[in-house]
Amino acid sequence: MSSQGPDALQRSIDRMLTEANTRMAVGKNEEASRSYHKAAQFTEQLIDMLEESDARRAWSVRAAEYKQRARTLISKGGMDSKRVKPVEDHEADDVAFSDEEADALEQQILLLIDDTPSRVDWEAIGGLGALKNELKFHYGLAMAKVPDGIEVEGWNNIMFYGPPGTGKTLLACAVANKLSATFFNVKASQIVSKWVGESGRLISTLYRVARKFTRDGRPSIIFIDEFDALCKSRGGEGQLYHQQMLAAILSEIDGFAQKGKRDLVMTIGATNRPWDLDAAVLSRFERRILIDLPCTEARADIFRIHLESKGIPVDHRSLSYARLAEETERLTGREIARLCKEVTADMLGEMNPDIPALVDAGLKRIQDYEIKVRALKQGDFSAALEGLVPDTSEADAHHYADWGKAVSDGKGA
Template sequence: MSVTEICENTKMGREYALLGNYDTSLVYYQGVLQQIQKLLMSIREQERKHQWQKVKTDLAKEYEHVKDISKTLNGFKTDAVEPPPSSAPAYRAPAPYSKPQEPARDPDVWPPPTPVEHRPSPQYQRGARKEPPRRSDPSKPSNRVSGRDPPRPSGGRGPSQGNADRRGDQRGRGGGRDEKKVNRKDRDAKGSEEGDEKKFDPAGYDKDLVENLERDIVQKNPNVHWADIAGLTEAKRLLEEAVVLPLWMPDYFKGIRRPWKGVMMVGPPGTGKTMLAKAVATECGTTFFNVSSSTLTSKYHGESEKLVRILFEMARFYAPSTIFIDEIDSICSKRGSSSEHEASRRVKSELLIQMDGVTGATGGEDSTKTVMVLAATNFPWDIDEALRRRLEKRIYIPLPCPAGREQLLHINTRDVPLEDGIDMKSVAETLEGYSGADITNVCRDASMMAMRRRIQGLRPEQIREIPREELNLPTSMEDFKEAIKKVNKTVGKDDLVKYEKWMEEFGSV
């Protein structure tokens, strides 16, 4: 839910309340409260959620205040109307299409209110254009007798326009559709000029599927930089050449130098493949789509293929964007096996078709519409051959080298107090064969050694009375040695041999 839309609707509700149009103001307040309730359901940060709850409480008080004023005014109107005699009807409508002579009317008695067609406010429709409330013009007759001044939806028909349509102006209907298209283009251009955040239009697609994809996989800024990743110098260089440079130098990467359609990162688990993908999206400033097998899986027949198609349509809309498919072997394993299900085969076919049609595959198109597909897998030998062909750049992400292990130790312990004289270089040499995730676990275990010694043999009541300073003791060299004994490496030598053989046959670095 857009925060800008909530602010605009709140502003409209307050303006209508100031103009005395309390019924329309209540409609806006109700819509804003519903929008804030939906927004609260999507917020996970407690501090931000508490702030929005406070905003909702304040707006609810305003709503109740406006409601009381409207109720009081309606009570005055009811008391002011003199009830007619029981023998005579309260109001007799004139005959249709007749113009009888208007009878004499008592100036102290209000006429009956004109019925108004209740329509949903255009501000709550997706993509509708918002207009400021119309203030009364002293030169025109006022329609404030009933205390209502309903909003005029953009593109709606007033009385004169409705009469014109009833007279048979057929061109107005076709022109209305064209005008809506023009207004939509102008609105999109205006939004981009004002710096508003783009919103994918679900028209023509399943709205629930679009909302699920936007909620689960769209990340505007992963906030992971190259400096946050230790080592992997060669992998960073190849990813920068394949993904980042085409966005920085679009004039160079044309024709035969066109950007790669897709990049696949291959390596043992825990080597930083997912962090590399997020760093690519951060350095490029692109929209990041983090896709997993559960995101594109549905129990309904044919819905998984729709999810794949909508995913790539959204990526083209938010382009330049990066689609990262983690553990791609679970989605696109080899086709033709006896255990393969028909639905799984259709999803693979749709994914291959969409990858062939991603923008940026030809050098003549706009570089700002580039969609880069990044994939990561621990089982490259299970990937389908057609997908392997579309992932033109295949990069091996190895275990960290000695310099990378030392850098990773410094990154993981930058917020932990250390004793003087700790030789991180010797610790890095001891961790040969450990992956990046294994080294992180070693640092986490070593940083808790001092706390374990302090609370050993104490009861829970005594632990709660320990000052914080006594728990946050510096980590020593002995703590690292003890942690290394407890945390073993997760990647075996036989696994490394399989990765090296596959890269010798299918690698593209």
């Protein structure tokens, strides 16, 4: 390839991308794959000319993405994908992997299937009423029968963002539960550290297996937690693998669904650091949803859920969920759950002081002993609340809403 200046290189990249799209549109996947490879090569030349900067990092993500697309297209080419090598690909060995390796990757993917959602219902989530309804509506749209000749689009890719412990994972689980979806639980950083250098391939396998699981009309949900970990602009090898994984995810969620056929593989991302996500990522997620700190009413609901779900008796003459909620501003659902656990543990300690002695007296004595409980009172919480500092600072809490506003105004990442 002849050497070109940055502007000429960008034009060449655009040309290759247009070429790839045109070829893909007429089903020439192998040729499209070649165009993506050329786009990647031009992009790498461009990167070599740039100083370390956000723009350079963004181009690196794109280069990895184009390569991944080239690979994905080759594997969709309808030929013996494991033996086909893209032309001019100096990383061609990457494409040739054995059946045993492919099987090993599939086995790893099966380990990501998580049955937690079967235990999470909408009722276990306090507050967030309007959002729950919105989620039900859009996922309902994605699943319902569509009248002939009409195109209706539900959400396939959404991103939850917000402070830690506010219910992002719970919501993803409730969606999966209600849709009877197969739930693939992916922690971005774990995959990268476990599958050094293989994460791109692992992601393609993940989406392939997820599609297989949709055969009987049930959707698959791929939940990618800590999404920001893939976008961090740190240097080093880890960063390269993160970029490969990110590129693989973006190319999978970006338009490889067959035209006219609904894609029942849905991706839900989650992050506490939305400002680390770049434009390439954000543009792929149709909805970015802030799961904020619970409001007073929601906190009351969360107290009720956590005490009632364990069957702990409550003295309603003294204890009011509304009052507890007023005294716990800025606490997350996770902190409220922890508080309920602590207060319950203190009550159990107070009611059952003889347990250590009974354990000393032998197995039979402790097995015959029945745990005593008493109803919790407002005062039990007062002591636990004293001096409690919320995990989320006021500044942090505002940061999320400000970021959301900046992005929707077009000023953000």
